Amino acid sequence: MRSRPPESLRRxxxxxxxHAFATRVGMAxxxxxxxxxxxxxxxxxxxxxxRVRDLAGRRLxxxxxxxxxxxxxxxxxxxxxxxxxxxxxxxxxGLYPEALPQLQGEGQxxxxxxxxEQGKRAYYIASTIxxxxxxxxxxxxxxxxxxxxxxxxxxxxxxREWEQRDDDGPGGIFPVLLN
Numbered sequence: 502m503r504s505r506p507p508e509s510l511r512r513x514x515x516x517x518x519x520h521a522f523a524t525r526v527g528m529a530x531x532x533x534x535x536x537x538x539x540x541x542x543x544x545x546x547x548x549x550x551x552r553v554r555d556l557a558g559r560r561l562x563x564x565x566x567x568x569x570x571x572x573x574x575x576x577x578x579x580x581x582x583x584x585x586x587x588x589x590x591x592x593x594x595g596l597y598p599e600a601l602p603q604l605q606g607e608g609q610x611x612x613x614x615x616x617x618e619q620g621k622r623a624y625y626i627a628s629t630i631x632x633x634x635x636x637x638x639x640x641x642x643x644x645x646x647x648x649x650x651x652x653x654x655x656x657x658x659x660x661r662e663w664e665q666r667d668d669d670g671p672g673g674i675f676p677v678l679l680n
Contacts, residue, residue: 514541517666521658528651533644536637537652540588541596541659550592553585564590564619565610571623580630583623584637587645590620595656621649 518538522528543549553561553570561567564586571582593600594616605611628642645652 510545511538511542514538517662518655518659521662522655525658525662526651526655528648528655530644530648532641533648533652534655536641536645537591537655539636540592544588544592550589553582563604563610564614564616568619568623571626576630577632577634580627580632580634583627583630584642586623587620587627587642587649590616590623591645591649591652591656594620595653596660598657617649617653621646624649 515535515538518541519531519534522530522534522537528534551560551562553567555561555566555570556573561570567582567586567589571579571586574582593604601616605614605616624642624646627637628639628646630639632639
């Protein structure tokens with residue numbers, strides 16, 4: 502059973518993402534910024550970061566594996582995996598770029614993949630697959646593809662902002678998460 506992240510965590514990510522994107526990046530696109538904040542809230546759980554599984558139930562941890570799985574699926578299932586690839590690539594390139602050498606290390610399937618290009622491509626493909634998904638509408642996924650590099654920069658600023666808040670002591674992230 503999955504537990505939902507606390508409301509205070511959702512509010513924290515919504516506020517910090519909106520602030521960073523508006524003031525540091527100059528992006529005023531509420532649906533896109535809300536989507537990124539929601540992704541951060543979901544990805545607090547490692548199970549959400551690595552939620553894509555193959556037909557045998559094995560967790561897929563590399564973009565190359567996820568791409569193969571997406572191509573084996575149809576309709577909403579295919580769209581969902583491509584959307585996740587976009588989220589996965591955005592998360593790692595924007596928030597934790599220092600982890601990319603390990604994720605794409607020699608001997609890994611992702612060794613020759615460019616996560617930025619794969620993220621843009623995945624969001625674009627997801628945007629072209631018809632769906633009744635009301636959270637990630639096709640036009641929003643297309644904007645995520647088109648604005649991927651700006652979103653990466655925005656997430657870098659989100660991280661900088663929360664690290665700054667942590668350094669400030671009592672106003673840092675931990676009291677927010679405990680409320």
